[in-house]
Amino acid sequence: MSILVNKDTKVIVQGFTGKEGTFHAEQCIAYGTNIVGGVTPNKGGQEHLGKPVFNTVKDAVIETGATVSMIFVPPVFVADAVMEAAAAGITLAVIITEGAPVRDMQAAKAYAVKHGMMTIGPNCPGIITAEECKIGIMPGNIFKKGNVGLISKSGTLTYEGANQVCKEGFGITTAVGIGGDPIIGLSYKQLLPMFEADPETHAIVMIGEIGGDLEIQAAAYIKEHITKPVVAFIAGQTAPQGKRMGHAGAIVSGGAGTAAEKMAALEAAGVTVVVSPADIGKAVKKVLNK
């Protein structure tokens, strides 16, 4: 078992024939992901990487029955691509592109929600169900099948965490890189219940960062609803307080989103919080061997 995606998930790629899209789609296909086609306007009817290319997401969905889209289009086209996917009936869009304007993402996310489409990212490594389905840019070989679910804001810390878990002799069910932009799709609060419900997942690793209050919300949720052990790391304990101009950002959510605040909230929720990311693997071993 796993969450959200598995070996049967039909995936299309938006921005399929571009440099990034091509490189990573090829890697995903090699990993075993069921990529059923891609979308690049004006290249409909062609074949790319042995898969059909369509002009629109709508055509691709009708022809292939795809439910998930992996988005690689340039930053200014991201919102358009996300909304096109939502309008075409895609149920999950994984947005890899970095640098999408925040205002665009506000509109795109609101539209996606209205159409019942989940999103992951933007500016994230994607999602991977170990040894079944990789939708993103992570090095697939480090994710061995196992019983640990992973949720991370940071791409490279996703790899670091997964690698340690696997080196300790455990493995991953599904790992999700949610991204750290101001507006993101699925977050801890939506993903935690999915892992809680997944019988194969026995423990959850949660990697956060300074800024915002998603980790604080997650802590409150864990306290009330999560029975499986959770290991967490918050990056940025030693980050300097930024040289800021105003204060408006910090007071919206009533806190500055410091690492200390988040670590304390998670600890109070019964989460095993590690001070260094080098201890993630050991902590997972400890909670699973209890």
Place this chain on the structure above:
Amino acid sequence: MNIHEYQAKQIFAKYGVPTPRGIVANTPAQAVANAHELGGKIWVVKAQIHAGGRGLGGGVKLARSVSEVETLAKEILGMTLVTHQTGPEGKLVQKVYIEEGADIVDELYLGVVLDRAKEMPVIMASTQGGMEIETVAHDNPEKIIKVAVDPAIGFQGFHGRELVFGLGITDPIEQKKFISFASKLYKLYMENDAEMIEINPLIKTGSGDFLALDGKMGFDDSALARHQDIEDMRDISEEDADEREASQYGLSYISLDGEIGCMVNGAGLAMGTMDTINYMGGTPANFLDVGGKANAETVAKGFEIILKNPKVKAIFVNIFGGIVRCDRIANGILEATKMVDVRVPVIVRLDGTNAPEAAEILKNANIANVIAATDLADGAAKAVKAAKGEK
């Protein structure tokens, strides 16, 4: 990207958001000319730097004569202004804004910022203008009115009513003026892809008008490509030279106080590496994210920038290759040792994509200063030891 007060007020003026009249000056002579041009009997001389708290730091002063404008401009121009937002090193003042004096009856606060939880802009207003708004948020959170505006519907009448009734503005003419002010501010926030706007204080004058006495604006860097007029307002002198140089090579660099230089891929792992060094008793000298497109040239540049800092006693290269290929980083380290005098031990941990090839490259090169590490904990421990001069 941030801009100066005088630039924010230029944008305000374009959208009809009322401000006192003012003109920016680079020299005391210009300041005097500006005071003459503005006329009146009272002027305010305001230091233009990208930081708040200027008044408390001595960067905003009242002048009651033109000769006083000159004296104050001489005093403020060229001073290093230290406020709670500049850091202890302060900021050099290179411009002053000469503004006409205002008849202040009341001081309010008004800001627009993204509410991440609601995923839409929120307008914040308070009667506690002129005060540190973070203090107000902490001590009297009920004194801050927050009105979220869904961009799909835009600023509506009810948003305005929530603001004025929340602030206790009862006079219908004043209500109308304030609502107009807020709706224009929302419009310019959206149209310019602003990240935040803050007006503190927003004043009410004796004639019942509302004026932006201050103005701070920051913009979404990802959207600057579609706002050339905003990009043109960039003041390079307000940015850290090393950070700027690094960004030209796709590197994200922030200097810190410690002794261990860090070169890492990904912001999260970079922060995690700093945290681990700290945890093991060392101190990070910098944050450096080489990004996803790192190659030999960028790695060499990274070494150069890190080594500019004389405090650096060891460098920890911590790469978990996903898109970044470890063999490229290894070659970059070799290049760097040829191009730059790498005078300190370099601890290298390369994991992920093409890590075995990278290990081979470094082994064959056999460079004296390079120490291999097996994982994050091992690398951080070796870096902390090396910085202390231990083997």
